[in-house]
Amino acid sequence: MTLDLTKAYHTASIHSVPKDGSELPLMEAFYTIQGEGANTGTAAYFIRLGGCDVGCHWCDVKESWDAELHPLTEVAAIVEQADAFPGKTVVITGGEPLLYNLHPLTSQLQERGIRTMIETSGAYPVSGTWDWVCLSPKKFKAPDASVYPFADELKVIIFNRSDFKWAEEHAARVGEKCALYLQPEWSKAHEIMPLLVEYVKLHPKWRVSLQAHKYMDIP
Numbered sequence: 001m002t003l004d005l006t007k008a009y010h011t012a013s014i015h016s017v018p019k020d021g022s023e024l025p026l027m028e029a030f031y032t033i034q035g036e037g038a039n040t041g042t043a044a045y046f047i048r049l050g051g052c053d054v055g056c057h058w059c060d061v062k063e064s065w066d067a068e069l070h071p072l073t074e075v076a077a078i079v080e081q082a083d084a085f086p087g088k089t090v091v092i093t094g095g096e097p098l099l100y101n102l103h104p105l106t107s108q109l110q111e112r113g114i115r116t117m118i119e120t121s122g123a124y125p126v127s128g129t130w131d132w133v134c135l136s137p138k139k140f141k142a143p144d145a146s147v148y149p150f151a152d153e154l155k156v157i158i159f160n161r162s163d164f165k166w167a168e169e170h171a172a173r174v175g176e177k178c179a180l181y182l183q184p185e186w187s188k189a190h191e192i193m194p195l196l197v198e199y200v201k202l203h204p205k206w207r208v209s210l211q212a213h214k215y216m217d218i219p
């Protein structure tokens, strides 16, 4: 598959993040339990990159949006720290990680035998090499068409009834093997859960994803 790199990592220059991907704006990194989607319950080291222009009004990490607030950090140092943990699985999240050139980060992780996973809205084309791609499309800035074939998992956030239709539109665009998840928006979870449960019972190709880390009270 050929990638259209003309649209990739387009804001890198605005945020003076080097386009070669050697340094990235690092908001935080922490070793925890994956709380969402297909890999829920497994140990993983999360690397959260700053910068996002998608603007979900219910985003649970708005502090990540302004890349300038997060220090440019050498990829080699990020990788070194990740390798200190026994999980040997790294989840790159944000912010929107696909704003940046992720080739050096993923290749250096994989050279050390660390699995690479990404949480992305898909708003920008894929860079880097991935063992697992979680695509979570957003109405506020729809995915780039090139991203759908990379999705191992589609995770749609349900905030209101109209999001079920939106979820089906995206399910029609991912590959046959892509696992399908519906995840309640956290602040509406109590209200939306009965609808979500009924929807999955009627449309069993979908599974429920909860933000298990929030119930476990861990990062």
Ligand SMILES: C[S@@+](CC[C@H](N)C(=O)[O-])C[C@H]1O[C@@H](n2cnc3c(N)ncnc32)[C@H](O)[C@@H]1O
Pocket (backbone or CB within 6 Å): 052, 058, 059, 060, 061, 093, 094, 095, 096, 097, 119, 120, 121, 122, 135, 136, 155, 157, 183, 184, 185, 186, 187, 211
């Ligand atoms: C903070 S985002 C960062 C990665 C990327 N920007 C994205 O949206 O996929 C990580 C995951 O959290 C989900 N998420 C964010 N806010 C949420 C909320 N209030 N309730 C449920 N899921 C949420 C996103 O849909 C995404 O799957």
Ligand SMILES: Nc1nc2[nH]cc(C(=O)O)c2c(=O)[nH]1
Pocket (backbone or CB within 6 Å): 032, 033, 034, 035, 036, 046, 093, 094, 119, 213, 218, 219
């Ligand atoms: N434990 C835990 N699991 C997660 N899965 C996706 C997360 C994210 O913010 O991308 C996340 C997170 O922030 N914490």
Ligand code: SF4
Pocket (backbone or CB within 6 Å): 052, 053, 054, 055, 056, 059, 060, 061, 062, 064, 094, 095, 096, 121, 138
């Ligand atoms: S795309 Fe992700 S980081 Fe950006 S606003 Fe939406 S949920 Fe938050």
Ligand SMILES: [Mg+2]
Pocket (backbone or CB within 6 Å): 060, 061
């Ligand atoms: Mg989170």
